[in-house]
Amino acid sequence: MGRPHAILGSAVFFVAAPAVVAGLIPWWITGWEFRPSLFGDALSHALGILLIIAGVAGLVDSFVRFPLQGRGTPAPIAPTEKLVVTGLYRYVRNPMYVTVVAVILGQALLFGDWRLLCYGAAVAIAFHVFVVMYEEPTLKRTLGKEYEEFRANVPRWIPRLTPWRAA
Numbered sequence: 001m002g003r004p005h006a007i008l009g010s011a012v013f014f015v016a017a018p019a020v021v022a023g024l025i026p027w028w029i030t031g032w033e034f035r036p037s038l039f040g041d042a043l044s045h046a047l048g049i050l051l052i053i054a055g056v057a058g059l060v061d062s063f064v065r066f067p068l069q070g071r072g073t074p075a076p077i078a079p080t081e082k083l084v085v086t087g088l089y090r091y092v093r094n095p096m097y098v099t100v101v102a103v104i105l106g107q108a109l110l111f112g113d114w115r116l117l118c119y120g121a122a123v124a125i126a127f128h129v130f131v132v133m134y135e136e137p138t139l140k141r142t143l144g145k146e147y148e149e150f151r152a153n154v155p156r157w158i159p160r161l162t163p164w165r166a167a
Contacts, residue, residue: 006067006078013075014063018096021123022055022103026116035112044109051106058099061087076134083143085150090163093154097127131156 026032037044065087066073070080074096088095101124108116139147146166153164 003067003071006070006072009073009075009078010063010067013073017074018059018063018100022059022100022107025119026104026107029115029119030107030111030113032107032111034110037112038109038114038117044112048106048109048111051102052110053106055099055102055106058088058095059103062089062095062099065089076138079138079142083139083146083150085154085164085166088159089154090165091154091159093151093156094127094131097124097131098157098159101127128157 063074065084066080069086070082070084072078072080072082088099092098101120104116104120104123108114108120136151140151149166150164154160
C-alpha cells in the first residue's frame, strides 16, 4: 500500500474506531458532566487527566507508525505489510488497545462516573477476545517467525520495563 493511501486510511480508521470508542461513546454515557470523585479526592481527577493525556499521546504515536513504518493501516481490512516494532510496540504488543482503555478509565476518574469504569472493563474484555481469537492467529499466519519472536519477547497487555529490540 502506498504511503498516502495508508495515511488516509489510518486517519479514517482513527475517527471510525478509537475516536468513537474512547470519545463519542464516553460522551454519550456521561455528557462529560463532572460528578463527585469516585474515590472522594482530587487525586483521582488528576490521575484521570494524566491517563487521558498519556493515552491520547500514545494512541496517536502508535497510529502514525502504521502508515509510516508498516506501510498499511491499523484496520483489519488494510493491514500493514511490515510488523511495527518501534515506539510503544517495544514495550507492549497492543499499545493502541491499552491506550484506548487508559483514555476511557481516565475519563471515568476525571468525571467521577462508575458507568465509564464498567464500559472500560467491557471494552478491555472485547479487545482481549478480538486479539486472542483473530488478531494473533492472523499475525502468526501472515508474518510467521518475525511475529513469533515479537510475541515471545513483548507482553500482550502489561508493558515491559525495558524496550525490546528486534534482532
